Amino acid sequence: MQWMDKEPDFKEMSIRPAALNAEALLKSMTGPLAQRLKNVGGEEPVMIGIQTGGVWVAERLHEALQIALPLGHLNIAFYRDDFSRIGMHPRVTPSRLPFDVEDRHIILVDDVLYTGRTIRAAMNEIFDYGRPAGISLAVLVERSGRELPIQADVAGTSLTLHENEQVKLAGPAPLQLEIKQAK
Amino acid sequence: MTAVKNIQLNRQGRLQHFLSTEGLPRQLLLDILDYAESFTGVGVRAVKKVPLLRGKTIVNLFFETSTRTRTTFELAAKRLSADVLNINIAAASTSKGESLLDTLRTLEAMHCDMFVVRHANSGAAHFIAAHVAPHISVINAGDGRHAHPTQAMLDMLTIRRHKKDFAPLRVAIVGDILHSRVARSEIHALNTLGVGEVRVIAAKTLLPKDIESLGVHVFYELKAGLKDVDVVIMLRLQRERMQGALLPSEQEYFANYGLSEARLAVAKDDAIVMHPGPINRGIEIDSQVADGSRSVILQQVSHGIAIRMAVMAMIIGSRSDNAQAAP
Numbered sequence: 001m002q003w004m005d006k007e008p009d010f011k012e013m014s015i016r017p018a019a020l021n022a023e024a025l026l027k028s029m030t031g032p033l034a035q036r037l038k039n040v041g042g043e044e045p046v047m048i049g050i051q052t053g054g055v056w057v058a059e060r061l062h063e064a065l066q067i068a069l070p071l072g073h074l075n076i077a078f079y080r081d082d083f084s085r086i087g088m089h090p091r092v093t094p095s096r097l098p099f100d101v102e103d104r105h106i107i108l109v110d111d112v113l114y115t116g117r118t119i120r121a122a123m124n125e126i127f128d129y130g131r132p133a134g135i136s137l138a139v140l141v142e143r144s145g146r147e148l149p150i151q152a153d154v155a156g157t158s159l160t161l162h163e164n165e166q167v168k169l170a171g172p173a174p175l176q177l178e179i180k181q182a183k
Numbered sequence: 184m185t186a187v188k189n190i191q192l193n194r195q196g197r198l199q200h201f202l203s204t205e206g207l208p209r210q211l212l213l214d215i216l217d218y219a220e221s222f223t224g225v226g227v228r229a230v231k232k233v234p235l236l237r238g239k240t241i242v243n244l245f246f247e248t249s250t251r252t253r254t255t256f257e258l259a260a261k262r263l264s265a266d267v268l269n270i271n272i273a274a275a276s277t278s279k280g281e282s283l284l285d286t287l288r289t290l291e292a293m294h295c296d297m298f299v300v301r302h303a304n305s306g307a308a309h310f311i312a313a314h315v316a317p318h319i320s321v322i323n324a325g326d327g328r329h330a331h332p333t334q335a336m337l338d339m340l341t342i343r344r345h346k347k348d349f350a351p352l353r354v355a356i357v358g359d360i361l362h363s364r365v366a367r368s369e370i371h372a373l374n375t376l377g378v379g380e381v382r383v384i385a386a387k388t389l390l391p392k393d394i395e396s397l398g399v400h401v402f403y404e405l406k407a408g409l410k411d412v413d414v415v416i417m418l419r420l421q422r423e424r425m426q427g428a429l430l431p432s433e434q435e436y437f438a439n440y441g442l443s444e445a446r447l448a449v450a451k452d453d454a455i456v457m458h459p460g461p462i463n464r465g466i467e468i469d470s471q472v473a474d475g476s477r478s479v480i481l482q483q484v485s486h487g488i489a490i491r492m493a494v495m496a497m498i499i500g501s502r503s504d505n506a507q508a509a510p
Contacts, residue, residue: 075221078233087197087500088235094224128230 020177022169025140025156026057030064032154033107033138037065042133045105048072050122051093053111056171057140061109072097074108079121095125102130111169113139113155116148141167141177190312197501200312201494202323203330204372212375216340218493219486225262226488235496236265239296243269244286244311245324246302251460252324252334255484256299259491268295284314291316297495298322305329305364320498322491328364334459335368337490339376341483342414345455349373355382355408355450356399358418358440358467361389365459366418367397374398384408385440405440412450417442417458417468433466443469447477455479 037045046069049058055073062071073096077088108122119137126132142155145163159167159179166182169175191207193199198211225233241260243253253269260267272286290298297320300308305327312321325331346352354373360366360383373381374397383394384402395401402408409415420436442456456468456478464470473480 077221078225078235083235083500087502088218088496094221096224124234128228128232130229 020141020157020167020179022140022156022175022177025177026060026064026175029061029138029140029154029156033061033136034065036136036153037105037107040105040134040136043104044068045107046072046099046101047107047109048074048097048122048126050108050110050118051075053140053169053171054109056169056175057111057138058109059172060175061107061138067107070098072099074122074125076118076121076125079125081117081121097126097129100130101126101132103133106132106135107138108135109138111140112167113137113142113150113152114145114167116146116150119150120148140169143167190309193501195501198494198497199501200308200321200323201332201498202308202312202321204332204335204368204375205330206371207375209375209377212336212339212372215336215490215493215497216343218497219336219340219489222262222489222492222496223486225492226485232262232264234264236260236263236499239263239265239499240294241265241267241297241299241495242290242295243267243299243324244272244290244301245270246272246300246307247325249301249325251484251487252301255487256322256324256333256491259488259495260299262488263492263495265296265495283311287311287315291319295319296499299324301325303327318502320502322494322498325364328362328367330368331364331459332368332372333487333490333494334365335372336494337483337487338365338369338416338457338459339372340486340490341457341479342455344482344486345479346413349376349378352378352414353380353382353412354378354414354416355384355402355412356416356418357384357405357408357442359389359420360385360394360418361391362421363418366416369416370397370399382408382412405442405446406449409446410449413454415442415447415450415454415456417456419459419461420463420467433463437466437469441465441467441469442472444471444475447472457483459483 045067047058047062047067049055049071051073058071075093075095106126110118123135136153138154139152140156141159142152143159143161164182166180168178168180191200191202225231243256245253257267298311299322300311301324306329307326308321308323315321323330323332356366356369370381381399382402383399384405387403454477456472458468458480462468462473464473472478
């Protein structure tokens with residue numbers, strides 16, 4: 001880590017670990033998630049990953065928690081609140097929820113929780129499929145910068161970052177987290 | 184027709200109006216198919232609606248009657264959460280200028296975002312696109328004998344769903360090519376997408392004179408034309424557009440150009456049969472074929488909704504490029 005060799009810059013407000021180990025974060029999430037599922041009880045839970053990074057994380061958690069029903073994929077492109085400003089991304093892989101969401105507890109998984117707008121869009125889309133009993137949010141990284149009253153129920157780690165910093169997850173194998181300066 | 188090309192795309196090269204498949208880049212046609220593919224899932228959900236075009240107003244401006252096309256455009260717009268206005272204007276008045284422009288100004292004053300235009304005169308949609316206020320986009324839902332681009336694209340989607348690759352395909356369009364805007368739009372789309380061979384099969388009287396210049400092989404005989412084809416697109420015999428003695432009796436037409444199971448035997452084993460509808464059973468196509476295992480006619484209808492959703496969403500989405508400029 002090069003920056004550690006230099007004098008720390010105290011004007012830099014970011015609080016972040018020396019390295020983000022995606023595997024370790026994933027491992028740390030399974031215990032709390034299992035506990036949460038025990039608490040909510042009810043019918044068999046289902047898991048939904050938000051494309052693209054959220055699906056990678058969800059695939060791992062889905063396996064670790066041994067959830068019986070297949071993993072759902074959500075593409076929120078049709079629910080984005082900035083469509084009229086930035087248009088649509090071509091080649092959208094459609095959402096696929098291979099189960100009935102009605103009255104089920106859903107674990108919604110994303111890689112990074114930032115403004116909260118993606119999660120809002122995802123919940124809007126889920127409700128167009130039916131009325132779930134409840135939704136828990138699990139993210140690998142929750143970072144500062146929320147614009148909506150949304151928080152994670154289980155997070156691998158919490159980071160305070162500058163506006164111009166960006167957390168990127170590369171994957172699917174191996175999963176690697178990186179903090180970059182936004183362009 | 185370069186004018187058509189320019190007016191359809193905005194400065195960033197994205198879709199502003201959809202008037203014709205002619206002159207559009209291959210990638211844009213593929214984008215339409217990809218978008219449509221992602222919209223096909225919406226129709227089978229509990230809530231058949233996505234909020235993409237919430238707050239937008241789309242006007243179905245039909246100067247010529249149509250049930251199928253208007254309904255699918257309406258459904259497409261509603262599934263995108265747009266508000267839809269259906270206006271059927273008597274076919275009597277032609278696009279001579281004044282009255283049509285007055286209609287346009289009135290609708291512009293209602294702050295509509297998109298016109299879906301069907302008109303009996305070739306070039307009508309283009310005329311309207313050239314004269315509307317800049318914040319309004321136009322989709323051609325069929326103009327005279329000229330173009331019906333969304334129909335062509337839904338056929339392309341249907342073909343792509345059954346055949347992996349466009350390049351090795353042999354596609355035959357059979358029937359009344361002369362009066363068919365569908366055939367023209369299909370030929371342009373098939374060639375742009377790189378289909379190996381496009382054939383047209385019809386009697387001389389039902390073929391435009393310059394048809395070869397569009398890049399097709401002409402066959403006057405059904406049997407020779409259908410040999411080894413992968414896709415058969417039957418056209419409706421447009422009796423309402425025919426003047427004079429272009430064809431003999433309907434029985435004789437069926438005898439020469441009607442598609443029956445026996446005739447289809449020369450095509451490839453996995454050939455699919457398409458028809459834009461409405462079908463004239465027993466005139467251009469036998470019921471056995473229309474309802475048979477190789478017919479994909481009803482799939483075409485559901486693909487039509489997805490294609491129209493895709494085109495509408497792309498157009499409204501590409502407007503974000505000049506959002507600042509729009510009033």
